[in-house]
Amino acid sequence: MTLHAELRVRRGGFDLGVDLGVERGEVVALLGPNGAGKTTALRALAGLTPGGRVTCDGSAWDGLPAERRPVGVVFQDYLLFAHMSVLDNVAFGPRARGTRKAEANARALDHLRQVGLEDFAKAKPRTLSGGQAQRVALARALATSPELLLLDEPLAALDASTRLRVRSELARHLRTYEGHTLLVTHDPLDAMVLADRIVILEGGRAVQEGAPREVVRQPRTDYVAHLVGLNFYRGTAHSTEVRLDDGGTLTVAEPADGPVHVVFPPSAVSLYQEKPAGSPRNTWPVTVSGIEQHAHTTRVDLDGSPAVLADVTTATVAELRLQPGDELWASLKATEIHTYPR
Amino acid sequence: MRQRLPVVLVLPALAGLAFLLVPLIGLLVEAPWTTLPSQLVSAEVGEALKLSLVCASLATVVCLVLGVPLAWLLARGDLPGTGVVRALVTVPLVLPPVVGGVALLLVLGRRGLVGQHLDAWFGVSLPFTTAGVVVAEAFVAMPFLVISVEGALRAADRRYEEAAATLGASRWLTFRRVTLPGVLPGVVAGTVLCWARALGEFGATITFAGNFPGTTTTMPLAVYLALETDPDAAIVLSVVLLLVSVAVLAGLRDRWIRA
Structure with missing residues (x-):
């Protein structure tokens, strides 16, 4: 019940080569500085950028385009569809995957209820606060019941005061999600709080891997030491x-x-x-x-x-x-x- | 504090504005307002106006059906040679419309490359028919729509389409539900430009479709004809065209383009 990925992306002068394993129910954080290849890795897993092999519970995703992978993505600035209501945003995935409208709407409403936003079903995304938009994005990504949930800097767009609350809420949602979760972030606190395991990415390579407390206690690169303040x-x-x-x-x-x-x-x-x-x-x-x-x-x-x-x-x-x-x-x-x- | 505007720029600017507006004002001043209502309901004017509106609208529909997908292909196709194709699409934009009409005649005429087959297999002959007017107008107006829609597509954030893909949407579904609503203002602006261009089309129409009252004599053609026989009628027709154009532009501008 493991997701294995061997990601190999070469583009221009940049070269990403990283192997990742995520257990079912586990949250792995990909932590690294800007330009380390975190987003490229996420895009390769989602099928938005070609490169590498991914197998999940024995089935290979190689060559599958994004729309045929059982993946849900929470993008950095959420990318909610502005012309659709919140409910239509969340129901979009199930609809696109062939669920009937009534059932898709019911499922979307259920996911909105889980993030506490069922009262905003009819609202347009631009009326939401940053924290609410983030929760809608999470509901939208989970509404297709993906095997792999990808989060790209899920808290970066929030201001400091809401980030604390949204972070603990997100941690709660991630604990109840049963699939595989990969989180991409440059914020060590996000990684420490949200992840069961941290993979440090620098220059397209995984340079350190371990449980958060292990990484904090025994950094292996200047970057990690600087992050944890040692x-x-x-x-x-x-x-x-x-x-x-x-x-x-x-x-x-x-x-x-x-x-x-x-x-x-x-x-x-x-x-x-x-x-x-x-x-x-x-x-x-x-x-x-x-x-x-x-x-x-x-x-x-x-x-x-x-x-x-x-x-x-x-x-x-x-x-x-x-x-x-x-x-x-x-x-x-x-x-x-x-x-x-x- | 506001700085004084430089005279070197303001004077030519005002001259340019006058140059654009004075002829239109002249048209309104010279119009035979007393006889205008009776002229308007006259059979010829009504016929030409109706034909113009119908043909321009049909041509716009043709442009939308063919032009929006073409714009999408140019903006999103990631195909080799896109630059060349884009340049070719803009050729009708700069081509003298009469040349366009001649080209259409050569290809779609009864002995033309494609026209002879249309005639032989389907018994369809486009030149000198109302359908020919639509073809000529669409030929001349489509680049306006394609350029406008393609510009909007290139300016749109492609990551929304990627988000749709990760949710399981095919490219066609993504286009309908995400891309197109996102560029709607651009499509509307392009449609208005396209329609206005089709409404005013003269050269290609008269070359390819000829000038037969009731079937191919659109407003611009009627204006040109009337100028020789009945100048007052020409002015009336011109005023009507002017008002229709301005009304459409103004109406759509407020609702769509400003956003």
């Missing part, structure tokens, strides 16, 4: 000493050997004006290259060996009178550093 290095471990590829050495608590990834949170880094005396911790000179105010902390971008991000309190900023170009000392407890083999 300092991230590659290095070679000799017992408790790790020599970093880009310069610098860190002392860690867990002994290891061979090539490793090294991560620690920016909040684990402390900054001093003078070199802290007599401590076994990691201590190295750094230069402030940037300061960024976040909600409750200040993130300081530091050059050095290694370069590092540090989160400090507003009090520290005031005390150290931080300015770009300032020379400081960074220190980091060995116990805060997490290493894992690469």
Whole structure:
């Protein structure tokens, strides 16, 4: 009961080559930066772009055009048909697949009821709010009872305040959907909240795959580390000493050997004006290259060996009178550093 | 603060406006308003007007039935050589209508390439008939519709058609339920242009269909004939054509084109 896809799309200078597996009932998120090939992968699965092989429960979809694949798509800006009522939008799929009008309408109304919008059946899409339009798009995609539900940046078009609510609602709907779900997003929070498994796509290739908490704890690329907000290095471990590829050495608590990834949170880094005396911790000179105010902390971008991000309190900023170009000392407890083999 | 408009642009603009409007105003001023009602109900004018409206409308229907699919093919067909075909479609647009009439005569005439078979197999002869008027008008007017509809199709967001495809709609269903409603303003605008062009068609009509009162003498032909024998009648016919054109354009503009 698995959907297997080997997607191969070559277009211009871009080359997508990714293998995906989605279990029945599972939600997989394809997470990656812009231009990584996420939307191309989604289009290839939907049959809108040729390329690759897809099998679902043993039947092959290769060569089938979009209209003959059992797929439902929620597009980024929903693409509701403006000249049709909400009900006609949702009934369009069943009608197109040969269901009689009365039955299609009944089914559409049922799907609208599930997303709490049966009162808007007669409304035109342009009268809906962003969150409502998203729910109609979901109802429309599910009304054909697809084997595979594809969601392209389903929350990107919403403003921040509605996104939170719509995200948890969407999570609830996805839990009750019994088919295979693939979600494409560049927002790590969407992926963490909605997906059972995350596939990181960079430059047309899957670079990391795993459960959300695994990906958060053990990033394997700079992009993922940046997404989850960790300092991230590659290095070679000799017992408790790790020599970093880009310069610098860190002392860690867990002994290891061979090539490793090294991560620690920016909040684990402390900054001093003078070199802290007599401590076994990691201590190295750094230069402030940037300061960024976040909600409750200040993130300081530091050059050095290694370069590092540090989160400090507003009090520290005031005390150290931080300015770009300032020379400081960074220190980091060995116990805060997490290493894992690469 | 509004800047002063430059005289270099405003003067030619006003001259251009006057150039377009003064002849029309002249027509209205010169019209024999006292005898106009009686002229209007006269058999000749009524006949020509009726023939013009019927032929232009039929020609527009022909253009819609053939032209909209052609526009779709040009915009969505993804076929090789589309650029060349598009250029060919616009030829009748720039071709002197008389040349179009001659070409039609050569192909559809009784001894023409296609006409001889039409005559031999079906006993159909198009030249110098009312059907011939429709053919001549459609030939000249269709490019207006095709260009207009194709432009609307190219401007339309194709992703809606993709959304329809993922919902299981065939291309024909997608065209009917999604594409066509989306470009309706463009189709209506093209239809109006096409109809207006057909209504005013003169050169191809007189060449291909001749000038037989009651069967092929449309309004423009009647105007031209009357100018030699009865100038007042020519003016009346012209005023009627002017009013019909303006009324149709204005009526449709408010309802459709502005959107």
